[in-house]
Amino acid sequence: MTIFHFLLPILLFHGFQCAALDAAGNDQFAFSGFHGADLNLDGTATVTPEGLLELTNGSVQLKGHAFFPDPFRLRRLPGGAVQSFSASFVFGILTTYPNLSCHGITFVVAPSKNFSTALAAQYMGLANFDNNGNTSNHIFAAEIDTMQNIEFEDIDNNHVGVDINGLRSMQSHTAGYYGNGENESFQSMSLISGDVMRAWVDYDEELAQIDVTIAPIHMSKPTRPLVSATYNLSVVITEQAYIGFSSATGPINSRHYILGWSFGINRPAPAIDIANLPKLPRLGSKPRSKVQEILTPVAIATFLLTLGLVAVLLVRKRLRYAELREDWEAEFGPHRFSYKDLFHATNGFNDKHLLGVGGFGRVYKGVLRTSKLEVAAKRVSHESRQGMKEFVAEVVSIGHIRHRNLVQLLGYCRRKGELLLVYAYMPNGSLDKYLHYEGEKPVLNWAHRSQIMKGIASGLLYLHEKWEKVVIHRDVKASNVLLDEEMNGRLGDFGLSRLYDHGTDPQTTHMVGTMGYMAPELVRTGKASPLTDVFAFGTFLPRF
Template structure:
């Protein structure tokens, strides 16, 4: 704050210097009496050339930047008389009072915080006759300057009076300090930074929890005995991604023990089918996986390839080659207006399945008994080639050894009669089921039929009756509309009856079946009567009344006979009572 008299010869301040000269003086006129300047300085820079006491002081200046009197910024507290320091660059608003007594020529300078009344005791006082300085009309004004260090000085209000009472300033109407520079930014940071840090901690904690939950969700069972099956084991995460989280849109089918999903492996982009099963028996899972991994070595064009498996908690997942045309039974038992398979395709599928069975029984390193041959377990690839799949009930053993199977598993209608007596599966029990499959494909009928009176009877009995009546052709699927090779169809029907013979010794091995189908060998001569006599003999051995029991009753009695050997039916298969299942049906 400065007062300047107009009697000065040059009222032009254009030659004044900035920085320490405050835009009032320069290095040539500093200290000249002709300046006619009375000023009060609030200085935040210590200038040694002006003998400043420090970098936080107020002073009274007469015609010069050398202070007549100076004191560190502070005030005297009226309540306790204590000297309290103030900081001019604290960004706290302050009040300054400048008073001059013309009679005593005393100049008083008082400083105080904004909300405090004027202290009684001034901070700085000096005796100087200002009438020798301000000799003519005087002007009052404010000036500030800065050097290399950026500073901002703000004046929010002022009042002036020539009398003893100066008008009070209403501090409630003063504006707020402007939010500029680093100080303003720091206040913003004081508010924003804690919020940002808290949000960051929350996000990081959430991510850690989600990753931990995801890891637990993908946690897989892995026991020491499984390391030998390493190449056959899939990571659950890969199967989860392949099936898009096992979404319903990828569901291919469902059964009593699980569901099958279509998937695409993320790395190889290979189309796969993933079967999800439930299993809560550790020992049973071990035995089952051992069988599955062993069978996973099978490589044949007419077998659905098993790529591997995955275990997670109570789940067992099997990974197969994807068959785009689904299972054969969907074509055999589709709605009436839907297209069915022509005879050439059916015959091609029959020979393909026979070729796959021949490989399982006689061509591979071990003997593999499938134990669940039926149309729903025959899958069709993109070219409608038949591939035998679902090896969940299969058993393998060395050639020439005893299969050691004592549990009756499979599906009603395909079970050989001897299973009810001994429970032992063999390649010839597969041949029996294959015989039923031949009748199923040729007739377009399920193994267990139902007449108009809701009575159940066996497909093999129905075909045998027609053959005996000389109307075997009438059993051919009506969907074919007679458009088929009758000789081939009749060959398949008779071969189906031969394979479904109740006596194991009368059933052909698969290498003979292939020769019959390829036309390399003629079917042996046998008549419906021959087969009837064999069945009557078997019924007598079972204690049945042949005068009132048909072939159908013989086949349907398997379930009853199984109970005599300690077995029981479970769903569409049967297991030994009190024993864990070693296979799954899906």
């Protein structure tokens, strides 16, 4: 009896533990909305009153995770192969700007729910600069990515991919689906259209095959997957693993939602009740009610009767925010900001928000009222040495370029007598302030210096060889290198840049740049080339 009482707690403990593991290992679940769902949430992730799983809330440079609370035993036996499994989820991505979003959603299988060391932005809350791609991560993920990151060799800014232990996809495809039945052609989809979409992630144990499929919400699962990759997940996934979602934002206001989710082992994921899913919120104005539809014509008539009394005030207000538009802008312009939004963002271009003054004009820090996005607005005057030609060159050159070591041009604005460029805000200012620091600014250590040097070299290589055209910066120097929140170097100020097609010879032009950084052949011939940028970079290094 004594031995029995001694062994009973041990037997009960191991019995309950095995029962829990077996239940998790063979379980399945389905969420059609998340009211009362037992999930582990961190970061910006939350369940809204409407039942939506909101992974990011529009705040920039943040991450959010949502995991099923219990681990799953995906291996049939300890040390055995990972069993077949299937996941299905309904998602939606909302963004303030029609053509810009950061960064995306990943369905993830991981050994732990702790991603405290992971970074936001392009790392999507899964990894960081040091451990991205390490086999010790034991992470499998299916990414829905709305940003093209050159360092991860992304194919575009609208793709689906299969990731192993990091954010560099082993297989990816532009977002879309293959039709069923007679029409089996590929149909493209925009991940940031604001539409609700479905996704399926399937793993076949026998074939060691991973399939990822997406489709519109009311379409049944396509028979042909969008992405199919052969990889034995038994070398990746641990004995017990957690399943869930990770998402992150960069410098642009974006919201990532999961509306429903199901999962099954050795069986298809259970069906999600599409009819009972919560609705995505609206970022714009609400639809007008019938009362508003009736009152609107009355209000318009009243407005027309009183128009004469307020005409002078309206004209003055319009002139205050008047803008210019020309034909070339439709072809080359990135997102255009209204002057009114920039005026309010900078508190009327108040000197309290002034970041710097130079030959180009003035730069102000601003916060956009709708998105709360921090920006740097460069206000160029006609008296400056950076006129219309340089303004157009900058818009054309970097308006469509995305690279982690180049300052991102978010948009622009033009009005009579003023030219404005809107950049992502770099909180740590320009590099020259750290090289020749004053006051309490710290001296950069050699690790930071090396990181910045490599980053600027990577940015120049992308401009010269990797982009669709050759871009010559023509003014590489410390004051044109800006530092982001992580002290990464980003090359900025493309107002003097020139671009031409690969394989052609750059035309001779008038000599521009900064004395002391110009190559001898540039001074002699007036012809700028990638080599003259390299010379300036080489001149810049010893001073660094």
